[in-house]
Amino acid sequence: MKLTRAILSGFKSFADRTEFDFDAGISCIVGPNGCGKSNIVDAIKWVLGEQSAKSLRGGEMRDVIFNGSTRRKPAGMAQVTLVFDNTDGVLQPAPNGEADTSDTVAVTRRLYRSGQSEYLINKTPCRLRDIKEMFLDTGIGAGAYSLIEQGRVSQLLNASQDERRAFFDEAA
Amino acid sequence: MKLTRAILSGFKSFADRTEFDFDAGISCIVGPNGCGKSNIVDAIKWVLGEQSAKSLRGGEMRDVIFNGSTRRKPAGMAQVTLVFDNTDGVLQPAPNGEADTSDTVAVTRRLYRSGQSEYLINKTPCRLRDIKEMFLDTGIGAGAYSLIEQGRVSQLLNASQDERRAFFDEAA
Amino acid sequence: SRDRFAETFKAVRENFQALFRKLFGGGKADIFLIDPENELESGIEIVARPPGKELRSISLLSGGERAMTAIALVFSFFQARPSPFCVLDEVDAPLDEANTGRYGEIVKEFSKISQFIMITHAKRTMAFGDVLYGVTMQEPGVSTPVSVRFEEAAEMIDDQPVAAG
Amino acid sequence: SRDRFAETFKAVRENFQALFRKLFGGGKADIFLIDPENELESGIEIVARPPGKELRSISLLSGGERAMTAIALVFSFFQARPSPFCVLDEVDAPLDEANTGRYGEIVKEFSKISQFIMITHAKRTMAFGDVLYGVTMQEPGVSTPVSVRFEEAAEMIDDQPVAAG
Ligand SMILES: Nc1ncnc2c1ncn2[C@@H]1O[C@H](COP(=O)(O)OP(=O)(O)OP(=O)(O)O)[C@@H](O)[C@H]1O
Numbered sequence: 001m002k003l004t005r006a007i008l009s010g011f012k013s014f015a016d017r018t019e020f021d022f023d024a025g026i027s028c029i030v031g032p033n034g035c036g037k038s039n040i041v042d043a044i045k046w047v048l049g050e051q052s053a054k055s056l057r058g059g060e061m062r063d064v065i066f067n068g069s070t071r072r073k074p075a076g077m078a079q080v081t082l083v084f085d086n087t088d089g090v091l092q093p094a095p096n097g098e099a100d101t102s103d104t105v106a107v108t109r110r111l112y113r114s115g116q117s118e119y120l121i122n123k124t125p126c127r128l129r130d131i132k133e134m135f136l137d138t139g140i141g142a143g144a145y146s147l148i149e150q151g152r153v154s155q156l157l158n159a160s161q162d163e164r165r166a167f168f169d170e171a172a
Numbered sequence: 173m174k175l176t177r178a179i180l181s182g183f184k185s186f187a188d189r190t191e192f193d194f195d196a197g198i199s200c201i202v203g204p205n206g207c208g209k210s211n212i213v214d215a216i217k218w219v220l221g222e223q224s225a226k227s228l229r230g231g232e233m234r235d236v237i238f239n240g241s242t243r244r245k246p247a248g249m250a251q252v253t254l255v256f257d258n259t260d261g262v263l264q265p266a267p268n269g270e271a272d273t274s275d276t277v278a279v280t281r282r283l284y285r286s287g288q289s290e291y292l293i294n295k296t297p298c299r300l301r302d303i304k305e306m307f308l309d310t311g312i313g314a315g316a317y318s319l320i321e322q323g324r325v326s327q328l329l330n331a332s333q334d335e336r337r338a339f340f341d342e343a344a
Numbered sequence: 345s346r347d348r349f350a351e352t353f354k355a356v357r358e359n360f361q362a363l364f365r366k367l368f369g370g371g372k373a374d375i376f377l378i379d380p381e382n383e384l385e386s387g388i389e390i391v392a393r394p395p396g397k398e399l400r401s402i403s404l405l406s407g408g409e410r411a412m413t414a415i416a417l418v419f420s421f422f423q424a425r426p427s428p429f430c431v432l433d434e435v436d437a438p439l440d441e442a443n444t445g446r447y448g449e450i451v452k453e454f455s456k457i458s459q460f461i462m463i464t465h466a467k468r469t470m471a472f473g474d475v476l477y478g479v480t481m482q483e484p485g486v487s488t489p490v491s492v493r494f495e496e497a498a499e500m501i502d503d504q505p506v507a508a509g
Numbered sequence: 510s511r512d513r514f515a516e517t518f519k520a521v522r523e524n525f526q527a528l529f530r531k532l533f534g535g536g537k538a539d540i541f542l543i544d545p546e547n548e549l550e551s552g553i554e555i556v557a558r559p560p561g562k563e564l565r566s567i568s569l570l571s572g573g574e575r576a577m578t579a580i581a582l583v584f585s586f587f588q589a590r591p592s593p594f595c596v597l598d599e600v601d602a603p604l605d606e607a608n609t610g611r612y613g614e615i616v617k618e619f620s621k622i623s624q625f626i627m628i629t630h631a632k633r634t635m636a637f638g639d640v641l642y643g644v645t646m647q648e649p650g651v652s653t654p655v656s657v658r659f660e661e662a663a664e665m666i667d668d669q670p671v672a673a674g
């Protein structure tokens with residue numbers, strides 16, 4: 001299973017549809033303070049099932065929808081899609097319980113300003129739990145050690161003995 | 173009032189007596205990770221009256237005494253002296269209630285491994301409170317905004333409304 | 345006393361509004377009492393809007409934006425009630441090059457009234473220093489001072505691009 | 510299950526002991542159960558001793574030493590149970606040049622088994638990237654991608670020593 005593409009649209013500061021093609025072993029994302037780099041990390045967490053607005057640095061989930069700039073109106077919806085090459089069959093997508101055997105797996109999450117959410121696996125509408133279950137045991141998914149947010153590295157050492165245990169249980 | 177010198181001896185990683193002459197407008201302290209830069213900040217906090225071991229990154233106050241390396245034995249005592257040019261008379265040292273009118277004010281704090289502490293103003297033994305009272309209203313002293321520890325800058329924004337108020341009251 | 349708090353708060357607030365605009369090249373920020381009727385106990389709220397952006401929770405600001413906002417706040421206090429010296433330990437860690445330069449400039453400006461001691465790994469910040477103090481651990485576990493000139497420091501930490509792959 | 514926990518913990522522990530030594534060029538570190546009799550609920554303790562230094566509380570470690578220790582821990586998990594990709598957001602912020610290089614090297618080694626995405630401001634870290642993605646805000650408040658080559662990135666953040674005074 002390989003991450004091949006990330007598409008952000010109306011997500012936080014990514015007002016316009018923006019595509020990132022990932023295929024390299026090591027990709028570096030660079031740019032000035034406040035340009036949107038950590039927002040990409042938030043987008044990946046979000047589409048993988050993050051349900052805590054606080055964990056996405058907001059107060060409520062609606063905070064992830066582009067809410068305008070001095071020149072632009074707010075967006076009506078936020079959408080993120082991650083595309084995976086699944087030739088090795090590690091992912092076993094089953095939107096609504098129906099197995100999907102394609103070599104490519106695209107996961108999409110949408111949030112409308114009304115509060116309504118939509119989830120899709122390979123363009124098939126599904127539930128959030130279908131997405132989360134698909135990534136179970138792959139080591140990816142909100143809360144895993146495969147995603148280290150800005151400033152979090154020091155927290156790993158500050159944690160109490162029990163917090164460290166909780167982190168371990170989640171990761172193991 | 174100007175800080176002119178800092179002398180560390182047996183304080184944390186400064187096993188040997190080490191002197192820093194400060195007179196410039198802007199001094200930069202540089203060096204690799206773990207070489208002792210933040211320990212200098214701890215030394216300044218400590219001699220100005222810091223009583224919280226946790227605030228000095230330790231578990232107990234004795235943790236500030238050089239406790240050995242693979243080649244050296246632990247030190248028996250930690251000592252820090254700060255020397256100030258007091259020509260403008262901002263500081264009004266009064267060790268044990270006796271006014272001292274010198275142009276130079278040296279403040280020393282010692283901690284022995286036995287747990288015994290000693291405090292001196294211009295070589296006159298005094299109490300810790302004499303040192304703290306001398307720095308009252310100068311804007312310096314543990315807890316003030318004049319000393320920003322590593323990693324603390326983000327905490328200023330993370331603080332709750334009441335914590336921010338507490339910080340303000342302390343500083344004002 | 346209550347008057348002193350009100351007076352200091354007013355000064356810090358005005359400084360903060362101005363310093364934020366200066367550090368961000370625009371935008372708007374403020375600190376205010378949650379409960380102005382209860383000056384003695386009221387908590388303090390902070391809002392910040394970088395230029396060109398809409399006002400939103402400060403939790404949504406980037407790491408570097410938060411650091412610059414905090415720097416503006418610290419120097420607002422400082423400007424209201426200057427201390428004889430100020431120690432800043434790796435405050436520039438989350439800053440990009442441009443912001444590192446602005447941080448150095450504001451320290452330089454305030455160094456006219458007080459002494460500043462900055463601990464840093466950034467060459468650009470070091471360049472603002474009048475004097476550099478090096479610390480090293482030649483003998484493991486034991487800190488020793490080492491005299492450093494800027495050119496040496498710059499070289500010592502110079503980014504030699506490591507060939508990828 | 511209890512066996513899986515014990516097995517995973519054993520692997521992570523061994524990885525951590527080795528990776529720490531590798532990242533620090535020596536020294537010693539360990540993680541262990543506070544209460545080995547109570548495997549199901551026991552908290553986990555961590556100790557670390559950089560080379561040449563005595564063992565003391567990890568709270569006394571420097572900012573950069575703590576970051577390198579945490580990096581060793583994260584990669585110990587990763588080595589035990591690799592995920593297909595790993596995102597690291599400004600993990601190198603507190604690191605000096607030498608440690609930034611070691612961080613890049615360990616990411617490079619692990620990139621043989623997984624994809625890595627690193628967000629960074631450090632030229633030296635960028636040099637480890639096979640591909641660089643630039644993000645910018647030409648229009649205030651709106652993020653847009655920008656293609657970047659390493660030489661451009663290096664130049665864009667090149668430390669031009671600013672004349673002091
Ligand atoms: N819903 C939203 N709509 C528009 N902009 C938003 C939204 N949520 C957050 N932002 C903006 O995104 C910016 C933060 O972006 P991000 O945290 O990705 O920066 P960064 O590139 O990681 O910077 P740094 O290098 O400082 O960490 C902030 O200026 C914030 O105001």
Ligand SMILES: Nc1ncnc2c1ncn2[C@@H]1O[C@H](COP(=O)(O)OP(=O)(O)OP(=O)(O)O)[C@@H](O)[C@H]1O
Binds near residue numbers: 186236239562572
């Ligand atoms: N009592 C002590 N005796 C000897 N060494 C000590 C003592 N207390 C702390 N140290 C050592 O001092 C070192 C930390 O120094 P310090 O925090 O000043 O580093 P630093 O130069 O600020 O590094 P960084 O750039 O990573 O922040 C640690 O390695 C720690 O083990």
Ligand SMILES: [Mg+2]
Binds near residue numbers: 039406407408
């Ligand atoms: Mg960021």
Ligand SMILES: [Mg+2]
Binds near residue numbers: 209210322572573
């Ligand atoms: Mg430090």
